[in-house]
Amino acid sequence: MNRRGKTFIVSGPSGVGKSTVLRALFQGRDDLYFSVSATTRPPREGEVDGKDYHFITADRFRSMIEEDAFLEYAEYVSTFYGTPKKYVDEAMDAGKDAILDIEIQGAAQVSAKRPDTVRIFIAPPSWEELERRLTARGTDTPEKIQKRLLRAKVELDSASGYDYFVINDTVEQAVEELRAILLAEHCRPAERMDLICNR
Ligand code: ADP
Numbered sequence: 496m497n498r499r500g501k502t503f504i505v506s507g508p509s510g511v512g513k514s515t516v517l518r519a520l521f522q523g524r525d526d527l528y529f530s531v532s533a534t535t536r537p538p539r540e541g542e543v544d545g546k547d548y549h550f551i552t553a554d555r556f557r558s559m560i561e562e563d564a565f566l567e568y569a570e571y572v573s574t575f576y577g578t579p580k581k582y583v584d585e586a587m588d589a590g591k592d593a594i595l596d597i598e599i600q601g602a603a604q605v606s607a608k609r610p611d612t613v614r615i616f617i618a619p620p621s622w623e624e625l626e627r628r629l630t631a632r633g634t635d636t637p638e639k640i641q642k643r644l645l646r647a648k649v650e651l652d653s654a655s656g657y658d659y660f661v662i663n664d665t666v667e668q669a670v671e672e673l674r675a676i677l678l679a680e681h682c683r684p685a686e687r688m689d690l691i692c693n694r
């Protein structure tokens with residue numbers, strides 16, 4: 496059975512564990528495509544250019560905006576982030592689900608352009624735990640951590656507009672819930688009817 500992939504957005508406060516959970520979800524899955532964003536922030540220790548992000552200059556970012564190369568882009572804590580459109584479309588045409596780890600402004604842009612996008616919000620088990628994770632990650636200055644925590648409050652407020660809400664208490668449970676969401680979304684009548692009608 497041939498099917499076109501779907502787009503799934505995963506949003507949630509910085510430090511909640513999106514990268515960790517998505518890394519675990521992608522294990523052994525060649526039916527999923529992780530959308531590698533472009534960003535103007537410098538790489539963190541261990542981050543690989545082209546795998547975690549495309550690390551680009553502000554000038555290059557502006558050119559990509561002019562070339563209409565982004566499906567969406569946004570400014571988040573004084574840094575630009577954007578989703579290159581081309582690879583997402585290629586992956587979906589190849590039948591893969593595209594997973595976008597993006598913040599709430601970008602998520603709103605994608606939903607407006609592509610209403611069939613599925614939006615998943617990942618929340619921390621508590622506020623204290625979010626602060627603990629952000630601090631334990633050790634990648635941001637105390638000032639940056641405070642900015643990210645302030646932003647997290649705004650993000651949590653918009654979570655009710657999402658389709659699904661996953662609490663990242665343990666990574667295993669969060670991954671299981673993500674797998675279930677992806678599977679369920681491919682059982683919607685429109686897709687299934689289309690498949691049997693086009694056999
Ligand atoms: P994000 O991508 O949302 O910014 P990360 O994946 O970088 O978050 O995770 C932030 C920190 O929290 C990392 O140090 C990670 O190891 C830790 N972490 C992620 N998920 C969990 C969890 N379920 N329990 C405990 N620690 C976690």
Ligand code: 5GP
Nearest residue numbers: 509532568569571576577578596597598601
């Ligand atoms: P970080 O700097 O911690 O990797 O990411 C900060 C925030 O930017 C996270 O909420 C992440 O989801 C978001 N983000 C990453 N890539 C993109 C993107 O391409 N577009 C948008 N709008 N947000 C992104």
